[in-house]
Structure formats: structure tokens, C-alpha cells
Amino acid sequence: MRAFDALLGSPSSAFRSVLVAGTNGKGSVSSLLAASLAATRAADAGCLTRAADAGCLCHSERAQRVEESPALRVGLYTSPHLLDFRERIKILGAPGEPAALIPREAVYAFLQRWEADIDRLGLTFFEITTALAFRWFAEQEVDIAVVEVGLGGRLDSTNILTPALSVVTSIGLDHCALLGDTRAAIAAEKAGIFKPG
Structure with a gap:
């Protein structure tokens, strides 16, 4: 996966991400x-991620700046899809706007x-x-992408990301032949998405 990502121009490093694993x-x-x-x-979002020593705008200045700023462009990569393959790869805009699914033409051109x-x-x-999603998110200049792990975590193709946040939901006995036959072994595989920092 890393080799293919490099061939694509390393789109996995073009946006911030949240990686979500779990059973x-x-x-x-x-x-x-x-x-x-x-x-x-x-x-x-910028104020929330700014270093403490950089200071923060007073409430009224910050409120005005926030009100005037655009909503974040958020990529979402999940599986499986319900009706249309393109449901897996979408970009969410401002609240109330429909999500933009990856265009069919983009899928065909990529393949x-x-x-x-x-x-x-x-x-x-x-x-x-996964590569298609990362490439499209990079091309569309998303601010951040929320990415669902496919299976496990440590060896999953999504784990080439260096996420700003890693999340693990519940851990259960699933895919035991691949991940291990105890909750501890499965948890260790899923914890493979955690990165330093």
C-alpha cells in the first residue's frame, strides 16, 4: 500500500485525518x-489546535472570526456501502448540504x-x-478526513495515515483467524493504529 501511495504522489499525507478502528x-x-x-x-478548529503559548482571540473577536469562516471540508471513508459503491467515499460540507459522493468518472479514470x-x-x-479515497480527498483539498479501518488496524491499508486522532470502539471476538483468539490479541492489533505524538 505504501508503494502505491508513493506512486500516486503520497495523497495520504496531503490532509489531516482521524482513524477509527474497532469490532x-x-x-x-x-x-x-x-x-x-x-x-x-x-x-x-484552528483556534482549538493552536499552541497554548500562541494565545487565543478574546471571545468576541473569536466569535466574529468563526462566524465568517467557512465550514470544514470533511472527507469520510467507510465500508461497506448500502446501494452504491460511491457511498464509501464522500465529502461533507456545511450542515444541511448533502454529502458529495466521489463521481463515477473519477472512479473509472483512477482505475x-x-x-x-x-x-x-x-x-x-x-x-x-483506500488509495482511491485518499487520492480523491487530496485532489478535493479536504481539511480533514475521517477514515474507518477495514480489518484490525496494525496491518490495515488505512494505517499508512498519520492521524491527528486515533479512535478504537468496542473490542469483540471477530476475525479471530486473522487477528487472534483473545480480546487482548485483537485489542493489540487494533491498537496498531496509535501513532506517537
């Missing part, structure tokens, strides 16, 4: 986080352009879909 609830948590972030104004490399690298469906 159950990761799709719901991802959707709620994305909706919450999409309802956040860019200036407010045609990168078919030889996909075959040469032996990428899985999920790896291809």
Missing part, C-alpha cells in the same frame, strides 16, 4: 465524528490510469478503494 460501532462513530467536524467552522500498477502490486479491493 462494532466504527461506522457510526466515523459518521458522527465527520458530521461534527463538518459543523465546525475552520477558524474555530484506468492505475490498472497496470494495481495488477503489478497485487492490490486487494480494499487497498484499491
Whole structure:
């Protein structure tokens, strides 16, 4: 996955991200986080992430700046889809606006352009879909993307991200042949999404 990401121009490093793993609830948590972030104004998010020694605007100045700033553009990558493959890859805008699904043309163009490399690298469906999502999010200049892990965490193709936040929902006995047969072993695999810092 890292080799393909490099061929694509490293889109995985073009945006901030939140990575969500877990046995159950990761799709719901991802959707709620994305909706919450999409309802956040860019200036407010900037103030929240500013270093403490940089100071913060007084309440009235900050409120005016926040009101005038645009909503964050938030990418959301989840699986599986319900009706349309493109539901997996979307961008949320301001509250009340419908999410923008990746256009069919973008999917087809990506697959045609990168078919030889996909075959040469032996990428899985999920790896291809992940790369497609990261590339589209980078092209669309999202401010942040909420990304749902596919399976486990440590070895998942989404784990090439260096997320600003890593979230693990509930841990249960699932995919034991791949992740381990105890909650501790499965938790260790899912904890593989945690990064220093």
C-alpha cells in the first residue's frame, strides 16, 4: 500500500485525518465524528489546535472570526456501502448540504490510469478503494478526513495515515483467524493504529 501511495504522489499525507478502528460501532462513530467536524467552522478548529503559548482571540473577536469562516471540508471513508459503491467515499460540507459522493468518472479514470500498477502490486479491493479515497480527498483539498479501518488496524491499508486522532470502539471476538483468539490479541492489533505524538 505504501508503494502505491508513493506512486500516486503520497495523497495520504496531503490532509489531516482521524482513524477509527474497532469490532462494532466504527461506522457510526466515523459518521458522527465527520458530521461534527463538518459543523465546525475552520477558524474555530484552528483556534482549538493552536499552541497554548500562541494565545487565543478574546471571545468576541473569536466569535466574529468563526462566524465568517467557512465550514470544514470533511472527507469520510467507510465500508461497506448500502446501494452504491460511491457511498464509501464522500465529502461533507456545511450542515444541511448533502454529502458529495466521489463521481463515477473519477472512479473509472483512477482505475484506468492505475490498472497496470494495481495488477503489478497485487492490490486487494480494499487497498484499491483506500488509495482511491485518499487520492480523491487530496485532489478535493479536504481539511480533514475521517477514515474507518477495514480489518484490525496494525496491518490495515488505512494505517499508512498519520492521524491527528486515533479512535478504537468496542473490542469483540471477530476475525479471530486473522487477528487472534483473545480480546487482548485483537485489542493489540487494533491498537496498531496509535501513532506517537
